[in-house]
Amino acid sequence: MTRWGTTAAAVSLLALGLSACATTGTTAKPQASAKPAEKAEAKPLPKGLDGEASSGFPSTYAPLPSRPTAFVGATVLTATGQQIDNGVVVVQDGKIVAVGGPETAIPAGVTTVDAKGKWITPGIIDSHSHLGVYPSPGVSAKSDGNEATDPNTAQVWAEHSVWPQDPGFNRARAGGVTTLQILPGSANLFGGRSVTLKNVPSTTMQGMKFPGAPYGLKMACGENPKRVYGSKNRSPSTAMGNVFGYRKAWIDAADYARKWDDYRAKKEKGEKADAPKRDLQLETLAGVLKGEILVQNHCYRGDEMAVMIDVAKEFGYKITMFHHAVESYKVAPLLAKEGICSATWASWTGFKMESLDGVDSNAAMVWKAGACVVIHSDDPIMTQRLNQEAAIAMTAGNKIGYGVTRAEAIKWITANPAKAMGIADKTGSLEAGKAGDIVVWSSDPFSVYAKAEQVYIDGALTYDRNDKRYQPKSDFELGQPGQGAFN
Amino acid sequence: MIRSILLAGAALTAVIAAPAAAQTFAIVNARIEPVSSAAIPSGTILVQNGKIAAVGANVAVPAGVTAIDAKGGVVTPGLVAPSSNISASEIGGVRETRDDGTGSSLSAGFDIAYSVNPSSPMIGLARDGGVTSSAVTPVLSGVGGGSHEHADDGVVEEMTAGKDGGGDPPLFGGQAAFVRLKAGEADIVSKSKTAVTLSLGEAGARAAGGSRGASIVLVKSALQDARAFARNRAAFEQGATRDYGLSRLDLEALVPVVQGKTPLLIRAHRASDIRLALKLAAEEKIRIVLEGAEEGWLVAGEIAKAGVPVIVDTQADLPDSFETLGSRLDNAARLNAAGVTVAINGARDFNNLRQERLNAGLAVANGLPYPAALAAITLTPARIWGMADQIGSLDVGKTADLVLWTGDPLETTTWADKVFIGGVEQPADSRQSQLRDRYAAGDNGLPPAYR
Numbered sequence: 001m002t003r004w005g006t007t008a009a010a011v012s013l014l015a016l017g018l019s020a021c022a023t024t025g026t027t028a029k030p031q032a033s034a035k036p037a038e039k040a041e042a043k044p045l046p047k048g049l050d051g052e053a054s055s056g057f058p059s060t061y062a063p064l065p066s067r068p069t070a071f072v073g074a075t076v077l078t079a080t081g082q083q084i085d086n087g088v089v090v091v092q093d094g095k096i097v098a099v100g101g102p103e104t105a106i107p108a109g110v111t112t113v114d115a116k117g118k119w120i121t122p123g124i125i126d127s128h129s130h131l132g133v134y135p136s137p138g139v140s141a142k143s144d145g146n147e148a149t150d151p152n153t154a155q156v157w158a159e160h161s162v163w164p165q166d167p168g169f170n171r172a173r174a175g176g177v178t179t180l181q182i183l184p185g186s187a188n189l190f191g192g193r194s195v196t197l198k199n200v201p202s203t204t205m206q207g208m209k210f211p212g213a214p215y216g217l218k219m220a221c222g223e224n225p226k227r228v229y230g231s232k233n234r235s236p237s238t239a240m241g242n243v244f245g246y247r248k249a250w251i252d253a254a255d256y257a258r259k260w261d262d263y264r265a266k267k268e269k270g271e272k273a274d275a276p277k278r279d280l281q282l283e284t285l286a287g288v289l290k291g292e293i294l295v296q297n298h299c300y301r302g303d304e305m306a307v308m309i310d311v312a313k314e315f316g317y318k319i320t321m322f323h324h325a326v327e328s329y330k331v332a333p334l335l336a337k338e339g340i341c342s343a344t345w346a347s348w349t350g351f352k353m354e355s356l357d358g359v360d361s362n363a364a365m366v367w368k369a370g371a372c373v374v375i376h377s378d379d380p381i382m383t384q385r386l387n388q389e390a391a392i393a394m395t396a397g398n399k400i401g402y403g404v405t406r407a408e409a410i411k412w413i414t415a416n417p418a419k420a421m422g423i424a425d426k427t428g429s430l431e432a433g434k435a436g437d438i439v440v441w442s443s444d445p446f447s448v449y450a451k452a453e454q455v456y457i458d459g460a461l462t463y464d465r466n467d468k469r470y471q472p473k474s475d476f477e478l479g480q481p482g483q484g485a486f487n
Numbered sequence: 488m489i490r491s492i493l494l495a496g497a498a499l500t501a502v503i504a505a506p507a508a509a510q511t512f513a514i515v516n517a518r519i520e521p522v523s524s525a526a527i528p529s530g531t532i533l534v535q536n537g538k539i540a541a542v543g544a545n546v547a548v549p550a551g552v553t554a555i556d557a558k559g560g561v562v563t564p565g566l567v568a569p570s571s572n573i574s575a576s577e578i579g580g581v582r583e584t585r586d587d588g589t590g591s592s593l594s595a596g597f598d599i600a601y602s603v604n605p606s607s608p609m610i611g612l613a614r615d616g617g618v619t620s621s622a623v624t625p626v627l628s629g630v631g632g633g634s635h636e637h638a639d640d641g642v643v644e645e646m647t648a649g650k651d652g653g654g655d656p657p658l659f660g661g662q663a664a665f666v667r668l669k670a671g672e673a674d675i676v677s678k679s680k681t682a683v684t685l686s687l688g689e690a691g692a693r694a695a696g697g698s699r700g701a702s703i704v705l706v707k708s709a710l711q712d713a714r715a716f717a718r719n720r721a722a723f724e725q726g727a728t729r730d731y732g733l734s735r736l737d738l739e740a741l742v743p744v745v746q747g748k749t750p751l752l753i754r755a756h757r758a759s760d761i762r763l764a765l766k767l768a769a770e771e772k773i774r775i776v777l778e779g780a781e782e783g784w785l786v787a788g789e790i791a792k793a794g795v796p797v798i799v800d801t802q803a804d805l806p807d808s809f810e811t812l813g814s815r816l817d818n819a820a821r822l823n824a825a826g827v828t829v830a831i832n833g834a835r836d837f838n839n840l841r842q843e844r845l846n847a848g849l850a851v852a853n854g855l856p857y858p859a860a861l862a863a864i865t866l867t868p869a870r871i872w873g874m875a876d877q878i879g880s881l882d883v884g885k886t887a888d889l890v891l892w893t894g895d896p897l898e899t900t901t902w903a904d905k906v907f908i909g910g911v912e913q914p915a916d917s918r919q920s921q922l923r924d925r926y927a928a929g930d931n932g933l934p935p936a937y938r
Contacts, residue, residue, distance in 0.1 A: 136807040167806055186639060223580070224639070298639075324639060329926050330935070349919060350609060350838035352580030352639070359923045360841075378639060381802050388845065391899035399902050400927060448848030448899045477806065481758065481785060481813030486804040487853060 045275050051260075051283045057159060059209035061198055063458035068092040070106045071440065074115035079122045079415040079429035083407040089120055091436035094459035099430045119445050121410055122430050123178025123437030123457065126383045127296075127343055127417035128323050128376035132182055132197075132205070133158055135166030136380065137476075146185035147192065151229050151236060152249050154217060155281035156192035158184045162205040167474040168380040171486060173199050173463045174471075175384035176439035176452035179210060179428075181421050183218045183323075186298040187228045189236065189245045191218035193284055194296055196421055200457055201472040214422040216320070217288050219246070221299035221308060222354045243307060250315040253285030260286070294320040294422055300354035302330035309338055321420040323376060325366075326358035332369030341372035341420040345382070346392035363390075363412060364397020364404055374420055375412045386413045391446035406446055435459075510910055511535045513548040514891055517557030522564055522858075522866045523880035532562055534887040537910030542881050555891070560904060563861065563896050564880055565619025565888035566843055569798040569830040569868035570752070570778055573613055573621050573837040574666050574675065575602035588628035589661045595709070595744075596736035597661025599625045600679035609837040610668045610675075611917030616841040617890040617903035619913075620677070622872050624663040624684055624752055624778075626835075627656040627694050656694045658705055658733075660684030662740055663752060665872050667888070669908040681872055682752040682776065683744050688760040688810045703763055709733050710771050713741035750774040757810035758782040765793045776871055778832075779803075780822075781814040787825035796828040796871045801850040802842070819863070820854030829855075830871055831863040848897030860897060886910075 048054065069091050076087030078099060088104035090097045098104050106112065133145040144161035147153040162182055172180065178199050184191035194216035197208040221242065230237030236245050259276040266273035287293035295312070299305050299322045312319050321341040322328065326349065328335055328342035335342060342363075349358030367373045375390045377383035394409035411429075418428025427435040436459030442451045455463040464470035465487075477484030512534055519527040521542055531546040532539065548554050577584030586602030603623065613621070663682040666675045686694060687702055695701035712731040716738040722728045723735070731738060743749035753764045756779045765786075768775040777783070778798040783790060790797060801819050806812040823829050831850060833842030847860040855863075869879025878888045887910035894901040906913040925938045 136805045137809055137812075138807050139809070171804060329923075332926075347841060348839065349612070350578055351836070353578060355639075356578060357922055359919045361923045361927065365923075365927060380805055380807070384804070385802075385849075388899050392841075392845075395900045395902060398900075400923070446900060448845055448897055449852045451852060477812075480806065481782060482806075482815055485815065487816040 049275065049278050051278055057157075057206060057209070059211045060204065060206040061200070061202075061209055061211055062207075063094050064200065064460035064462060066091075066094055066436070066456075066458065066460035068107070068110040069456075069459070070110045070112045071115045071120055071438070072106070072112055073102075074118040074120040074440065075444075076430065077119065077121045077407055077410040077445070078431070079411050080431060081407055081411075083405070087120065089430060089438065091438065091456070091459040094436050096430055096432055096434050096436055096438075098432060113440075115440060117443075118453065119441040119443060119450070120430070121176070121387075121439050121441065121445055122414040122428055123439055123455065124176040124386050124413050125179040125181075125417040125421070125428060126172065126177050126377050126386060126413075127181045127321065127374055127420055128378045129172075129180040129182050129380075129383055130185065130378070131168045131172060131180060131380060131383070132162035132164065132166045133184065134380075135163045136168050146187040148185075148187035148228055151188050151225055151234070151245050152190045152281065153184070153188050153192050154190040154249070154284040155279075156184060157195065158182045158192060158218075159195035159205050159209065162195065162197070162208075164202050164205055164208060165474045165476050167477050167484060168383075169199055169201070170472055170474060170484070171380065172383045173455055174452060174465070174487065176387060176441070176445075176455055177383055178437040178439070178455060178457045178462075179418070179421075179423070180383075181216060181296070181417070183216070183296060186218070186220035186224045189220060189225050189242060190249060190281075190285070191220060193293070194218055196423065198457055200462060201474075210423065212423070212426065214292065214294055215284075215287070216294045216296040216421070217284060219295060219297045219308075221297065221304045222301065223352060224298070239304070243311065246308075246311050247314070249285060250289070250311070250317075253282050253289055254315060256282035257286035257289050288317050289315065291318070294420070296321055296323060296420075298323045300324050300326050301357075302327040305331055305340075306334060309334070309340070320422075321372075321374065324355070324378065326355050326362060328371070329359065329362045329365040330357075332366045332371055335366065336369050336371035339372070341374050341416060342366050343374040343376040343417070343420070344393075345378075346375065346389045346396065360392065360396035361400055363393035364400070364402050367397065367404065367408070367412075368402055372416050372419065373412050374416045376417070387441075387445040387450065388448060389413075391448075394446065406444070409446070510553070510912065512553040512555060512910075513546070514555045514557050514562055515548065517560055517562045517891065519881060520561060520563045520861055520896070521881035522862050523882050529559075532881060532889070534889075534907070534910045537887055539881055539883055539885050539887050539889075541883060555905070557891055561892040561894060561896055561901075562881070563617075563890055563892065564865040564878065565890055565906065565908060566617045566864050567868040567872075567874070567879060568613070568618050568621035568840050568843055569832050569864075569871065570624045570663075571621045571832070571835050571837060571840060572623060572626070573618075573668070573840060574604055574607045574610060575599050575623050575625075576837050577604070577607055577609065579836065579838070587623075588626055589657055589659075590628055591657070593661060594657035594733055594737040595659035595661060595683045595740040596734065597625055597659075598664075598679060598740075599623050599661060600664040600676045603664065603666055603676055605672055605675040607837070608918040611670070611914070612838065612919050613840045614668050614670070614906050614908075614913050615903065615915060615917050615920065617844060617892065617896065617906060618668065618840045619888040619890070619906065619908050620665065620667040620869075620874070620878060621840070622663055622665050622681065622868065624682065625661040626684070627660050627686055627690055657737075658685070658694050658709060659737065659741075660686065665874060667878075667908060669911065670913050677874065677877075678872070680740070680743065680749060682750050683740055684752045684754070687753060687755040687764055688757055689808060690754065691760075699760075703767060705732065706767065707771065709737075709741060710745050710773070713738050713745045717742045717745065744773055745771070747772060747774055750776050752776045752778055754778045756781045756808070758785040758813065760810065761786050762789065765789055765795065768793065768795065781811040781818065783827070784815065784818045784821035785813055787822050787827055790822065791826035794828075796830065796867070797822055798830045798832050798868070798871070800832050800834070801846040801853070816849070817853040817855075819850040819860075823855055823859050828867060828871070829859065829863050830868040831860065844897050845899060848899070851897060857897075
């Protein structure tokens with residue numbers, strides 16, 4: 001998986017662009033204020049009219065209380081390609097400070113946790129989740145994942161649909177999930193912005209929002225958009241209608257970006273300039289063209305992926321990841337060459353025409369071709385056991401002799417989704433300087449019998465299977481049968 | 488190139504020769520899980536003429552009989568899916584390939600045995616996962632009522648047959664069947680009319696006109712009608728009876744139910760709906776099987792006392808509807824501990840039967856004893872569907888439906904190495920494995936279509 005190196009630079013560059021407004025990111029540009037104030041146009045636009053200056057919906061996430069901890073004696077999968085037996089992981093001030101073998105020095109004043117017989121992995125990252133936007137209970141009053149009113153709803157943001165009380169967040173955490181990308185659904189060609197969340201209990205969405213994570217744009221290939229709009233006698237009703245819809249939108253976005261660039265250039269020079277009217281739909285699309293928003297593209301079929309890659313080239317943007325990419329194995333060399341990740345289930349197949357050719361060795365074959373593999377859930381049940389889903393995918397590869405190790409396969413649910421979500425510099429692997437997002441498993445996490453015993457987020461114990469004080473429950477479940485206890 | 492052509496030729500031969508005669512062979516050096524008795528850590532199983540001839544630690548392999556060395560692998564009975572739509576449904580989102588829903592013409596009279604397609608490519612996929620037979624159970628069109636069905640990105644499709652009919656679904660889901668997934672057979676239905684399905688709770692309410700209060704009233708009325716119909720068919724033929732709520736065909740299907748010969752397979756989820764099902768069974772003196780039962784653990788003692796078997800999806804731990812608020816991962820363990828007979832389902836869906844054995848493993852992880860978990864995917868569903876005299880355990884005289892696994896059959900890292908149905912080794916050439924092999928073969932200078 002070192003081949004990821006070819007694209008890692010691009011991704012981390014994109015990651016820089018993060019800010020609450022995310023249209024142009026935080027890149028410092030010379031400000032017009034430096035110019036002599038000979039022209040009155042230099043004054044800032046009224047509040048809200050300049051996307052770059054938008055206050056957005058900033059994260060208020062703060063880690064839970066933690067104490068310096070050293071986990072000693074576990075088998076450690078670092079997600080950097082290593083499996084360390086009898087390992088040591090030290091976490092201080094929410095960050096990993098040391099990972100190594102038994103000889104690793106443990107600083108004074110650090111609490112030691114005996115983890116003999118346990119396994120430790122980075123926190124699991126689900127890069128395709130609808131928790132919060134399609135929460136439990138799945139009633140129409142809470143069906144907030146698809147703004148299925150227009151094939152292009154790039155203007156909507158999944159975070160505005162997230163219900164933090166979704167009991168699914170608690171289930172996912174008990175399965176070791178520490179970070180989630182919440183996406184809009186796939187009814188539309190452009191579904192809207194995704195949001196990346198820390199999987200901590202919170203009364204507000206902002207309290208979960210992953211600080212510094214870039215936004216994603218959900219796009220959808222294939223059957224869903226053309227069925228949803230075709231059935232309303234609207235475009236798109238065909239695959240070719242889909243592609244027209246993408247191209248038309250990118251033309252509008254490029255034009256919009258040009259108008260803002262012109263405005264800013266003129267403003268910078270102190271010339272008279274009239275700002276274009278802010279358009280939330282085009283602002284998001286322009287953010288993609290500027291490389292600040294990552295394209296998360298629902299696309300099952302290999303041939304459709306090839307078309308989407310050409311669309312991206314026509315307009316000069318990059319596709320970060322294909323989701324539900326059950327046919328990636330058919331175009332694996334192309335995906336390796338283009339540096340595009342494939343997010344897939346292990347073996348789901350046949351639930352619709354475009355998933356008919358799904359095979360269980362998909363992930364392993366893409367891995368073998370040197371492309372980036374992610375195992376995702378798109379499902380509030382599967383998200384609780386992404387470790388097992390990765391195990392099934394790994395096993396399918398080993399059935400045909402690929403020799404996929406646990407040290408490699410763990411990346412599919414940790415380091416690789418972190419890369420595809422633009423947060424690989426912050427989490428996804430056990431390396432000094434990264435967040436203390438850690439799962440302590442009862443046994444080999446690739447076993448059906450393994451359970452996440454303790455889940456740490458930024459070094460703070462957030463779930464403990466053996467301590468009721470660390471088993472948070474949603475407001476919704478109080479007073480209900482079972483009281484939110486699910487195991 | 489030449490090699491791949493030779494392989495293709497071999498595969499073709501295998502397909503042509505598929506309806507092979509039952510073989511005589513032995514599997515040696517295996518951990519054997521007979522299910523009906525304790526595991527044999529290292530033993531031999533002898534199969535003769537399609538039947539199990541001997542099982543034990545010290546079974547001699549007769550001269551001239553092929554011995555397959557399991558190399559420490561595990562032999563179990565073929566897995567039995569307790570309730571699925573395999574062979575009656577092909578592609579989830581393609582309406583024309585779905586014959587697992589009642590439709591709008593019939594209610595209890597619908598018979599899924601006529602929906603079965605022995606050539607469904609999904610059967611090979613199921614076999615690859617060690618599943619050798621399944622109960623095929625209809626659902627209410629457009630309502631579902633089985634366990635967890637997949638919808639990508641929240642774009643829900645209700646594409647079961649009959650959805651086009653409009654209006655509410657009929658009261659009963661129709662008659663179930665039992666299929667054995669043997670390759671090359673023209674008829675894979677071992678038994679038809681094995682149950683009549685019924686949904687209570689939210690799906691049942693919709694079928695009863697929109698509210699739970701109507702559900703049991705209408706069901707009881709239908710059962711009374713079926714009794715009256717059975718007592719006096721002549722009067723019915725002469726038009727000398729009062730009007731019945733169901734058609735003659737539907738009443739006919741309910742006759743074995745009211746006679747206690749065929750169970751009602753009742754999908755119920757909320758504790759109160761499970762209690763209603765138990766009460767219905769007691770009052771009407773009918774046999775029932777429960778499917779779903781996410782809140783079963785809350786009424787486990789009552790289910791055990793009634794002697795009603797339960798089919799559960801052990802992954803179901805979400806309060807994903809107002810009738811599953813108490814869902815939990817140890818439902819199967821708690822039911823079993825209370826003395827309930829528990830069978831474990833994977834997904835209902837034809838394409839995800841792989842999940843059944845993993846769901847059994849998940850149940851073990853959450854407290855179900857291993858032997859009960861293994862039985863829950865073999866002998867228990869075979870018993871529920873009246874097939875245990877033939878399959879479900881490795882007992883001498885039973886049909887040789889068995890699987891040789893590379894390791895613990897409930898484990899993620901294990902796969903089915905060899906699958907036998909009726910003593911015949913099944914081809915491992917599902918559509919999925921053919922796709923895999925085509926693209927795994929690598930570039931030979933021609934497009935994959937030539938591989």
